[in-house]
Amino acid sequence: MSLYTLVVIAVFAAVPAAIAAVLVAVIAKSEQPLSRGASLTVVSALGVIGGVASAAAFLTWEVGFTRYPNGSIEGPYGFWQLVGTALCAAGVCAFATARARHIWAGALAAAASTTLAYALTWAIIASTKDSTGLFLVGMIGVMIGGGFALSCVATLVALIRSARRPAVPR
Known part of the structure; x- marks a missing residue:
């Protein structure tokens, strides 16, 4: 993989990351934080670690392509790999959201950081096997x-958390 490929991948992820960071900051300022819980930095770090781990654990190896008698082709990942990686990423996102001090900003931080880390990891994995550059379309x-x-x-977890939160006296 070339330095050029890494720079292109980083540029494609920088704009969504910047937008998410601004939105998280705006939502956090308008939200009353809970008395305990993880900071937005910790929530984002959990999302990044979990996004990288869930993509790397399931997608760094392939089961190959399968050609069926009707002419259809399946692969390079098995169905169970895709289900496993999706469940891991969703579990990480739900865990990070549930631990956040800010209910709604934490939900956005967890979803955005997990998504970006997962997509970047997937793009790096895919770029090593793609000579056409179409892995960037896949990353998007x-x-x-x-x-x-x-x-x-993250929204479902935040809704459950906000329903359990006692009303704040005005």
């Missing part, structure tokens, strides 16, 4: 699809 797809799915997970 992973960021959009994974971001949506992990945002749904």
